[in-house]
Amino acid sequence: MQSTLCDKKLEEIKSGYGDSEVCMGEMLASVPADGLTVEEAFYLYIRAMQWAEGDRFFRWTYDGKEERF
Numbered sequence: 001m002q003s004t005l006c007d008k009k010l011e012e013i014k015s016g017y018g019d020s021e022v023c024m025g026e027m028l029a030s031v032p033a034d035g036l037t038v039e040e041a042f043y044l045y046i047r048a049m050q051w052a053e054g055d056r057f058f059r060w061t062y063d064g065k066e067e068r069f
Helices: 003-018 024-029 038-053
Strands: 058-060 066-068
Touching: 003 024, 003 038, 024 038
Parallel strands: none
Antiparallel strands: 058 066
């Protein structure tokens, strides 16, 4: 994962969110994901929602175990 690009975009999101009156979900919908893969954009979304809303994300693996992000 291009952590520097994702980190840069996350910092841009955080600084813009402080000045915004919209919820994080709406803000993320307007942020371009240029240069990111689908997977990187997904993890950026998760990190931003965890930071702004305290959301937690997990998935069930094929062997029935919980994996937290």
